[in-house]
Amino acid sequence: MTTTTTAGTFRAYSRHIALGDTVIAYSSPKTITYITVTADGEFCNSYGGFPHSSMIGKEWGSKMPSKTGKGFIYLLYPTPELWTLSLPHRTQILYQPDISFVTALLDLRPGVKMIEAGTGSGSFSHSIARTIAPTGHLYTFEFSRDRYEKANLEFSEHGLGDIITIQHRDVCVDGFDMSDMVDAIFLDLPAPWDALGAAKRAFKRKKVGRICCFSPCMEQVLKTCTALKELGFVEIQMYEVLLRPYDVRKVQKRSFPKLGDAKKGNAGAEKKRKAAEAVSDSDVPGGEKTSGEDHTTTLHVPLNEELITSKPQAEVRGHTSYLTFATLLPQELPVRR
Amino acid sequence: MVEMAEKMEVDTPETTQSETPEGVPNLPSALDIPDIVDDGAIIAENSWAIVQMPSDNTKLVQFKANSVVNLGKFGSFHAKDLFGYPFDMPYEVYGDKQVRPASMNIYALDAFDLETEEGTTNKDLVDRREAQKLSQVEIEQMKADSLKGQVPVENLIKTIVENSETFDKKTEFSKAKYIKRKQKKFSKVFTPRRPSARGLCEHFFKDNPRRICELRVDTLSQILTTGNVRSGARYLIVDEAGGLLTCALVERMQGRGEILQLHDHETNNVDLIKHLNLPPSIHNVLKSLPWTRLTPNDDEDMENMLIRTTDETRLDRLRHRILTTRAKRALLYAGGFDGLFIISQYDIKEIIETLSPYLAGSRPVVVYSPYKETMLESFLHLRNSRDFVNAQLTESWIREYQLPTAASGTHPLMRMSGSGGYILSAIRVIDCETHAATARRVRVKNGKVAEVKSTGEEGVEQEHA
Numbered sequence: 079m080t081t082t083t084t085a086g087t088f089r090a091y092s093r094h095i096a097l098g099d100t101v102i103a104y105s106s107p108k109t110i111t112y113i114t115v116t117a118d119g120e121f122c123n124s125y126g127g128f129p130h131s132s133m134i135g136k137e138w139g140s141k142m143p144s145k146t147g148k149g150f151i152y153l154l155y156p157t158p159e160l161w162t163l164s165l166p167h168r169t170q171i172l173y174q175p176d177i178s179f180v181t182a183l184l185d186l187r188p189g190v191k192m193i194e195a196g197t198g199s200g201s202f203s204h205s206i207a208r209t210i211a212p213t214g215h216l217y218t219f220e221f222s223r224d225r226y227e228k229a230n231l232e233f234s235e236h237g238l239g240d241i242i243t244i245q246h247r248d249v250c251v252d253g254f255d256m257s258d259m260v261d262a263i264f265l266d267l268p269a270p271w272d273a274l275g276a277a278k279r280a281f282k283r284k285k286v287g288r289i290c291c292f293s294p295c296m297e298q299v300l301k302t303c304t305a306l307k308e309l310g311f312v313e314i315q316m317y318e319v320l321l322r323p324y325d326v327r328k329v330q331k332r333s334f335p336k337l338g339d340a341k342k343g344n345a346g347a348e349k350k351r352k353a354a355e356a357v358s359d360s361d362v363p364g365g366e367k368t369s370g371e372d373h374t375t376t377l378h379v380p381l382n383e384e385l386i387t388s389k390p391q392a393e394v395r396g397h398t399s400y401l402t403f404a405t406l407l408p409q410e411l412p413v414r415r
Numbered sequence: 416m417v418e419m420a421e422k423m424e425v426d427t428p429e430t431t432q433s434e435t436p437e438g439v440p441n442l443p444s445a446l447d448i449p450d451i452v453d454d455g456a457i458i459a460e461n462s463w464a465i466v467q468m469p470s471d472n473t474k475l476v477q478f479k480a481n482s483v484v485n486l487g488k489f490g491s492f493h494a495k496d497l498f499g500y501p502f503d504m505p506y507e508v509y510g511d512k513q514v515r516p517a518s519m520n521i522y523a524l525d526a527f528d529l530e531t532e533e534g535t536t537n538k539d540l541v542d543r544r545e546a547q548k549l550s551q552v553e554i555e556q557m558k559a560d561s562l563k564g565q566v567p568v569e570n571l572i573k574t575i576v577e578n579s580e581t582f583d584k585k586t587e588f589s590k591a592k593y594i595k596r597k598q599k600k601f602s603k604v605f606t607p608r609r610p611s612a613r614g615l616c617e618h619f620f621k622d623n624p625r626r627i628c629e630l631r632v633d634t635l636s637q638i639l640t641t642g643n644v645r646s647g648a649r650y651l652i653v654d655e656a657g658g659l660l661t662c663a664l665v666e667r668m669q670g671r672g673e674i675l676q677l678h679d680h681e682t683n684n685v686d687l688i689k690h691l692n693l694p695p696s697i698h699n700v701l702k703s704l705p706w707t708r709l710t711p712n713d714d715e716d717m718e719n720m721l722i723r724t725t726d727e728t729r730l731d732r733l734r735h736r737i738l739t740t741r742a743k744r745a746l747l748y749a750g751g752f753d754g755l756f757i758i759s760q761y762d763i764k765e766i767i768e769t770l771s772p773y774l775a776g777s778r779p780v781v782v783y784s785p786y787k788e789t790m791l792e793s794f795l796h797l798r799n800s801r802d803f804v805n806a807q808l809t810e811s812w813i814r815e816y817q818l819p820t821a822a823s824g825t826h827p828l829m830r831m832s833g834s835g836g837y838i839l840s841a842i843r844v845i846d847c848e849t850h851a852a853t854a855r856r857v858r859v860k861n862g863k864v865a866e867v868k869s870t871g872e873e874g875v876e877q878e879h880a
Contacts, residue, residue, distance in 0.1 A: 091648055091753050093775055107805055139776025139842070143849035150849050152804055154842060155777040157643040174640055175811065182613050182636035188646045188669040208645050209667065286503045300825065303818070316816040319633055324787065324808040324837075326794045386791040388808065400816075407504065411516040414499040415457055 087156055088204060089211070089237035095133050095140075095153060100236060102154035102164055103128070112156065112164040114235070125149025158205035168225050169198040172266070175321040176292070176398055177205050183403050184262040184288045188213050192262040193280055195219040195249045195273060200229045202264070207233075207241040216241060217256065221248040249273045256280040266292040266399075271305035278309050278406060287406040294399045302402050311404035318400060324388045331385040456609060458497045463690040464607035465614045473618045475610070475690065483512060490603050502609035507568070509603065517604045518569075548578040558601060568604070572597045610690040612663035619659070619687075620832075627687075628656040628758055629785040631835025634811045638756070639663055641840045642781040648753040649673040651770055656758045658685025660783070664756070665691065665701065675747060676703040677770070704743045709769075715740060747773055755780040763793040763839070771802065774843045787837040794839055803841040810837050 087099040095101060101113045103121055113121045119130040126144030128151060133142065138155040154160055159174050172180075180202075186192070190210045197203055197220035206216050220226040226246040233242045247254075250269055253276030263277045270291040281287035289311065291302045299316060306314050458464065458478060466474045468489050476484050478494035485491040490508035497506065497514060505517040547554075554575065561571045575597055576582055582593065608614050616635050619627045638660065644650070644667045652674055654660045664674055665688070676683055683703040714720060715737045724730065750773040757766055763782055771780060780803070784790050787808060797806040813835065815828050 091645075091775075091778075093751065104804060107807070137776040137845050139778070139844040141844060141847050141849065143847075147849065152844050153777075154804075154844075157779075159640055159643065175637065178636040178640040179633050179813070181640065182632060185611060185613065187666055188671070205640065208643070212646060212671070213669075296825065314818055316818070318814045318816075320812045321637065322810045322812050324810065326791055326798075326808060328795070386795065388787055388791055388794075390810075411518075412501045412504045415501075 087236065088158070088161075088207070089241075091155065093137060095136050095138060097134055098235075100156045100161075101133060102156050102160045104152040104154045104160075105149075110160065110164045112161070121151075123149070123151070158201075158208050161204050162201045165199055165201060166228075167199055168228060169196075171199045171201040172292070173201075173395075173398065175319050176401065177202055179317070179319045180264060180290050180292070180401060181205065181209055183401075184264065184290055186210055186214075186262060190214040190262055191217075191260045191282075192264065193217050193219070193254060193256070193260050193277070194264045195254075195267055196221060197225065197229045197244060198266065199225075200232055202266075203229070203233070203242060204236070204238070206264075207238045211241050214241070215243065217254070217260070218242060218244045219247050219249045219254065220244065221246070221250075249276060254280045258283045261285060261287060263287070263289045264292065265289070268298075269301075270298070271301050274302075274305045274309055274311075278311075281406050284408050284410070286408065289404050289406065291402045292399045293402065294397070296400065299400045299402055306402070306404045310409075311406050313405040314402065315404075316400055316402045318397070320395060320398070322394060323391050325391050326386060326388045328384045329387050331383050333382050456502060458500050458502055458607060459692075460495070460498055462502075462692050463610050464502065465610050465618050467606040467608055469602040469604055473608075473621070475615075475618060475622075478607075486605060489605065497607065502607055505604050505606050507602075507604045547575070548580065549575065561601065561603075568602045571601050610692065612659065612666050612691075615662060615687055615690060616659060619657075626657050627659045628783070629834070629836055630656055630659060630758070630783060631811070631813070631832060633813045634783065634835040634838065635659070635663055637809070637811050637838055638781050638783055639667060641838060642754045642756055642779050644668070644754070646671045649675075649751070650754045650756060651675050651677065651747075651752045651773060652756040653677050653759045653761075653766055653770075654685060654756070655760060656783075658687040660756055660758055661685050661701070662687050662691055665693070665697065668700065670696070670700055672700060673746075674701050675743065675752070676701070677709075678703055678705055681705055702743050702746070704740070704747060708740055708744065709747070711741075711744070751775045753778050757782040758784070763790055764796050767793060767797070771843060776843060776845045778843050780841055780843065782839040783836055784839070785834070785836045790837060790839040797839070797841040801846040802843060804844050806839070806841040808837060808839050811835050 087101075092099075095115060097115055097117060099115045101115055103111050103113050103123075105123065113119075113130070113133075115130045115133055117131065121128040121130065123144075125148045126146035128142055128144055133153055136142070136153060138153065140153050141150050142153055143150045156164075158177075162171065162174060162177070165171070184190075184192070186206065186209045188210055191214055192206065192210065194203060194206060194216060195218065197218045203216060203218050210216060218229075220229060223246060226244060230244050233239055233244060250267060250272035253273070257279045259282065260280050261282060263280065265273055265277065267273060270293065274289075277289060289306075291299075291306075293299055293302060303314055303316070460478065460480050462478050464476055464478060466476055466484070466486065468474065468486055470489075474486070476494075478484065478497060480495050482494045483491050484494050486508065490512075492508050492512050492514035500506070500516070506514050507517040508514055549557075557571050557574065561568055572594065576594065579593075612635065613632055616627065616630065616632045620629070620631055642650075644664055646668050648668070649672055650664060652661060652664065654676060661674065661676060668674070676685065678684070683705075685703075688697075688701070708715075717734070717737060722730070722733070752773050753775060755767070755770055755774055755778075757763060757780070759766055763784070767780060767782075774780065780797075782790055782793065787810070790808065794806055794808050797803045814831060817824060817826055817828055
């Protein structure tokens with residue numbers, strides 16, 4: 079059991095919770111929040127209090143009952159993805175589907191030096207830091223003084239100070255003041271085209287650079303593409319990415335009633351079927367009920383096997399942003415080494 | 416036949432195969448290995464490359480010292496002429512199997528001066544061969560000159576465009592398309608890309624999707640974030656997608672950490688790994704253990720097995736193999752892994768049940784399958800298990816757009832990939848008895864008290880259940 083403060087939970091996996099760690103308090107897929115463990119703090123939800131002191135030394139992932147015993151939470155390790163679901167929103171944030179795809183198409187991996195503008199709520203910054211550590215570096219820029227200060231504090235509290243450098247700067251006006259330094263650039267700005275000239279200068283001169291502009295509107299995409307072309311970027315591609323979650327439930331597969339059976343009835347089977355459906359309903363988080371027509375079927379149908387079914391959830395996110403990618407080739411011809 | 420134990424002083428554990436750490440050689444450690452993947456930015460002898468051709472098709476080739484790389488109608492060149500040059504840059508074939516860095520002007524074709532009136536439509540456009548003023552002979556001559564390197568490709572295309580009577584009548588958008596088409600037809604410019612997990616995924620998804628279990632690049636990217644893949648961590652993996660997922664993990668770890676693969680047969684078929692141009696030290700990170708050796712086999716008991724050789728080198732090799740197998744098994748049994756990744760045709764639920772005890776708390780299990788039906792039962796298992804939370808079944812969806820040009824024509828591509836597969840994931844947790852859990856009893860009608868399994872999802876008792 080450790081009671082010392084760690085360098086920061088986000089920097090590397092640990093097995094046990096320590097003082098100062100960020101803990102994800104997980105109650106259900108839709109009730110996820112975060113706790114910073116202090117010596118005498120207490121986390122409270124509607125089922126009671128959860129003293130921080132009892133969290134210290136527990137293995138990550140432990141189930142923890144409230145003091146009243148009426149409920150419990152799971153103490154989860156703060157992966158960038160769980161952090162994204164629980165972090166304090168200061169802006170519209172990037173979610174996992176876009177984050178994952180951008181990470182792949184910018185070829186992020188340990189050792190990559192990259193630029194992000196703007197920092198926003200720091201959702202993507204945490205994910206980038208995880209992927210490029212321990213040898214890479216993220217230079218992130220935020221033009222709001224308030225968001226800059228909050229993110230700066232957060233990065234150092236999370237032990238990411240050696241991976242992330244944050245600056246308070248309006249890059250569309252003042253550029254990045256960097257040249258020949260980075261492998262990849264991500265721009266989540268209202269007018270990314272205003273920063274593209276500075277972005278071009280920031281790329282390493284002798285390496286192939288990758289850029290992504292994240293814009294919710296098509297008008298922005300068109301202006302961005304024009305600017306990218308004018309600046310000599312190539313392989314311009316644009317995508318939308320979404321994640322489609324599925325609901326899984328058991329349904330009864332019933333055989334068609336035989337002629338003549340109709341009058342006999344089969345009350346026992348119907349009772350069994352209803353009981354089975356009640357159980358499978360309670361399995362579904364959110365307690366979705368079967369549609370009415372399932373209950374209006376005839377009593378005379380014999381109960382048959384169960385079928386596990388799946389369907390996309392009824393209402394899902396339909397749009398986040400358009401992702402425009404481009405490549406910047408070195409401006410000199412390659413030489414043989 | 417010789418009894419093994421008499422011939423050699425082997426410090427095998429007494430009698431049967433107890434998994435004591437003593438007497439087991441240390442497996443190579445990954446500490447202090449530099450960024451191994453990034454060493455390979457320069458084309459060297461025997462390097463693999465994903466060659467992107469003017470047609471945008473890709474070809475996976477190995478640059479051997481004496482080989483001629485054949486790009487079909489785009490020509491061929493001597494592989495050794497590229498040794499020492501960087502990957503990912505454009506090169507062009509010219510003359511007699513010659514190759515050289517390509518002029519960047521080829522990309523400038525997109526931005527041609529297209530000075531005609533706006534608002535042209537194809538109303539007056541008649542498509543016929545005579546629209547081109549140059550004769551076929553003249554074009555062939557220019558192509559030959561271009562091949563010899565006397566005429567740059569962009570000049571060739573420009574001449575053809577200028578001699579097209581109908582070109583001016585085309586709409587801005589179809590002009591761009593026309594140029595692009597000619598560019599693909601006449602250019603000999605190709606890009607040898609350094610193989611990466613993304614590159615291999617994109618190549619095989621087009622070329623031979625079955626080889627990689629139809630795993631699409633966006634789905635692969637979701638797997639890596641869902642699994643919190645990072646440098647320095649330790650992962651368990653079952654990879655029946657030719658090793659593509661293993662490639663992706665290796666790349667995101669850059670030589671720091673540990674991957675233990677569980678696989679069929681004695682040797683592990685993760686063929687795609689070889690394309691990453693990794694140094695042999697990669698095996699310090701990547702270890703494999705066959706399913707059949709999760710428990711000790713008879714052929715690991717040197718005292719009681721029959722050995723048909725007295726050759727010391729072969730005996731040494733045998734001893735080394737046995738001890739290494741034991742070490743890898745001890746590694747698995749020691750547990751504490753940071754993630755479990757599965758692409759397998761075996762029963763997913765059984766694999767999860769077999770391997771999840773070796774996962775540390777709050778670590779993910781991520782399963783991929785091109786068929787969601789093979790994961791539905793496992794989904795219910797994970798959702799209802801007290802050892803997992805946050806079970807999710809998802810499908811990644813991606814739409815690519817036709818390149819927006821200043822003139823016109825922004826819309827999704829007319830054809831797209833219909834599916835990139837499904838991901839099942841959950842987080843392993845450490846269950847404990849809580850008052851809440853014990854209160855989870857419900858009275859059923861006949862008065863008996865039955866234990867109702869906690870779904871672990873609500874975080875609160877449903878005493879009214």
